[in-house]
Amino acid sequence: MLGALVLVAGALVAAALLTIYLTAPEEDQGVTVAVTPAALSPEAAEGEVLFNNNCAECHGPNAAGTKQGPPLIHDIYNPGHHSDESFYLAVAVGSRAHHWPYGDMPAQEQVSREEATLIIKYIRELQEANGIVYERYEG
Numbered sequence: 199m200l201g202a203l204v205l206v207a208g209a210l211v212a213a214a215l216l217t218i219y220l221t222a223p224e225e226d227q228g229v230t231v232a233v234t235p236a237a238l239s240p241e242a243a244e245g246e247v248l249f250n251n252n253c254a255e256c257h258g259p260n261a262a263g264t265k266q267g268p269p270l271i272h273d274i275y276n277p278g279h280h281s282d283e284s285f286y287l288a289v290a291v292g293s294r295a296h297h298w299p300y301g302d303m304p305a306q307e308q309v310s311r312e313e314a315t316l317i318i319k320y321i322r323e324l325q326e327a328n329g330i331v332y333e334r335y336e337g
Contacts, residue, residue: 229298231269233260236327238320245320248313252306261321268298270321277325277332282318289314 238246249261256267263269274280274297287293292305309317325331 229268230258230263231271233262233269233271233324234328235260236324238323241316242320242323245316245318248309249317249320252309252313253317256300256303261324267300267303271324271328271330273330275321275325276330277322282322285318285321286311286314289317 236242249257250259253261256264257270258264258267261270263272284293288303289306289309290311293303295302
């Protein structure tokens with residue numbers, strides 16, 4: 199009987215450890231994507247500077263993602279699923295975690311709406327250069 203209890207307890211511990219391993223947030227590894235740089239319009243080039251100063255710490259250079267934030271050059275952020283307005287809202291009031299395990303994004307109060315417009319222009323041009331275009335999201 200004691201041997202059976204030890205086996206059951208061992209199996210439960212192993213199952214718990216496996217569950218922890220399988221459900222560990224991807225942020226532990228950092229989800230990043232390969233990004234092809236884009237020829238940018240003047241507005242998007244301004245947005246790149248603003249992005250680098252305000253967003254790249256979490257979303258990475260070229261919005262490729264880091265251990266702190268998801269890649270924005272990813273189909274989940276195509277304009278048919280995340281409109282420009284969703285980016286404005288994320289900047290203004292923050293965003294609750296819903297696609298990625300990184301946690302909530304805090305509001306970026308230092309970024310004005312006009313600056314956000316330029317950042318979004320940069321992201322959209324970079325997305326387009328990487329094959330991410332408006333497509334109604336079904337996922």
